[in-house]
Amino acid sequence: MLLPKDRLPTDRHARHGRLRDYFCDKDATATEVDGMWRLELGWPAGIERHVDPRIVDELIAWDGIGLGGMAMARRRSGRVLTALYDTWTLPSWTEWVARAGVPSDEPITILHLDDHRDLGSPRLSITDAGLVDLITGKSFDIRDPDSVLASCASGAVGMGSFLTPFLRAFPNCDVRQLGQAPKITATEDYSVVQDIHADDLLRPGAQRPAVRLDPLSDGGTGPGRYRATADLADWLADIGPGPVLLHVDMDYFNNRYDGDGDWPDRVRRHDPPLDIVLAKVDAVAAAMRSAGLVERIQDAVVAFSPGFFPAEMWQPAELRLRDGLAELYG
Numbered sequence: 658m659l660l661p662k663d664r665l666p667t668d669r670h671a672r673h674g675r676l677r678d679y680f681c682d683k684d685a686t687a688t689e690v691d692g693m694w695r696l697e698l699g700w701p702a703g704i705e706r707h708v709d710p711r712i713v714d715e716l717i718a719w720d721g722i723g724l725g726g727m728a729m730a731r732r733r734s735g736r737v738l739t740a741l742y743d744t745w746t747l748p749s750w751t752e753w754v755a756r757a758g759v760p761s762d763e764p765i766t767i768l769h770l771d772d773h774r775d776l777g778s779p780r781l782s783i784t785d786a787g788l789v790d791l792i793t794g795k796s797f798d799i800r801d802p803d804s805v806l807a808s809c810a811s812g813a814v815g816m817g818s819f820l821t822p823f824l825r826a827f828p829n830c831d832v833r834q835l836g837q838a839p840k841i842t843a844t845e846d847y848s849v850v851q852d853i854h855a856d857d858l859l860r861p862g863a864q865r866p867a868v869r870l871d872p873l874s875d876g877g878t879g880p881g882r883y884r885a886t887a888d889l890a891d892w893l894a895d896i897g898p899g900p901v902l903l904h905v906d907m908d909y910f911n912n913r914y915d916g917d918g919d920w921p922d923r924v925r926r927h928d929p930p931l932d933i934v935l936a937k938v939d940a941v942a943a944a945m946r947s948a949g950l951v952e953r954i955q956d957a958v959v960a961f962s963p964g965f966f967p968a969e970m971w972q973p974a975e976l977r978l979r980d981g982l983a984e985l986y987g
Contacts, residue, residue: 658696658792660687664858665694679858680780682728682744683812698792698812700728708914711968718972727963729810734986736957739975743775743906743960744809747819750902751805753956757900764880764899765827768892768950769820769834770941771906772915772927772965774885777818778854778867781808788822788866791859799826816962821868825851829880835892835909835941836885839925844886846876889940893948901950903957903985907974908965910934916964931970935977942981957985 665687666672676685676696684701687694701707702725716722719730719741731740738749753759769775780791788797790813797808799822808814814822824830832849834841847870854867870883878884878895886892913928914920929937945951959978961971979986 658698658859659690660694660696660858662689662692662694664861675858680812681777681817682742682815700725708916708918708920708964709968712963715968715971736954736985737982738956738958740958740960741963742816743771743904743958743962744814744816744819746904746958746960747814747823748802748806748809749956749958750823751799751802753902755800755802757955759827759900761827762829763827764829764831764897766896766899766901767820767830767832768901768903768945768954769832770836770909771834771904772836772840772908772912773817773906774834774870775817775820775906776824776868776870777815777821778865779808779815779818779821780813780856780859781822781866782856782860782863783853783866791856791863791865797822799823821866824849824868825866831878831880831897832883833878833892833896834883834885835887835889837887837909837927839927841885841887844876844884844888844891846873846878847871847883847885848873849881849883889944893944893950896948896950900955901953903954905957905959905978906962906966907960907971908962910937910974911967911970912965913967914964928967931973934970934974938974938977939981942978945982951982951984954985957982 666675672687683698686697707724722730727741731738731745738745781788781797782791790797790808790811792811792813795807796804798804850869850871852867852869854865856863856865911929911934913926
């Protein structure tokens with residue numbers, strides 16, 4: 658991939674920061690060639706890119722894959738896809754869409770357990786022919802799981818942006834984000850509004866799909882709305898009919914690192930001990946079961962989020978989640 662010289666800073670550190678901000682999940686290396694920048698992308702494989710010192714040890718349970726293999730690692734059991742990166746939520750849900758023939762106006766409830774919203778703008782461009790992957794130049798179609806998978810593999814859709822194309826394609830989603838302090842401390846309701854974001858690197862000025870959340874003064878949930886709350890009762894209140902999709906980013910339970918190498922310096926951290934994490938897993942599973950939602954879940958994705966959720970908690974937390982939602986894994 659070649660870029661004009663003026664697209665990136667000449668200073669090495671500034672250029673590194675610019676590429677990190679743009680590509681997010683992937684590492685980008687820029688080499689000057691004939692007055693242009695040649696970009697090479699790859700999944701982070703160096704130990705210095707991963708703030709959690711226990712990750713390598715815990716990858717033994719994932720067939721001993723290396724750090725560079727984490728982005729593509731996933732395995733299915735019943736209705737649950739378990740992954741390391743939560744990017745794979747989107748391909749899993751689009752496979753369900755294709756199997757079930759879900760219409761675009763379907764009211765879908767999304768149960769989104771996460772310490773982040775995941776509503777960034779993916780590196781896709783809006784064209785007359787539809788969405789196009791800005792990295793590969795190939796088409797992206799939410800109803801074509803192979804194209805979605807390809808854009809996740811390219812890095813065009815990432816951990817922080819996978820919800821955006823789904824909400825644009827299915828505007829009647831009722832999103833329920835369950836979070837914890839310090840990021841979420843109250844119940845707040847929003848309207849999900851389609852928006853655009855101008856690209857500023859690969860194709861400057863190209864329109865990229867985005868959504869924004871407009872606060873609702875009167876509150877309330879329903880199609881086209883987004884509730885963020887730390888309260889289990891508010892999270893599951895007044896859920897309407899229709900299919901339910903579940904996304905569990907394990908950093909909801911503990912986000913010690915938050916992808917930040919300076920995490921020890923943060924005064925306020927979401928870092929409860931394992932016994933509290935397991936108790937919260939039990940409480941979440943019990944709440945969904947009590948609300949009669951477990952049997953309504955059509956597809957679920959559980960992601961460990963390396964560098965966010967502590968690696969030493971991966972196995973015990975997954976075992977507890979499997980116990981609490983056993984029928985989903987069957």
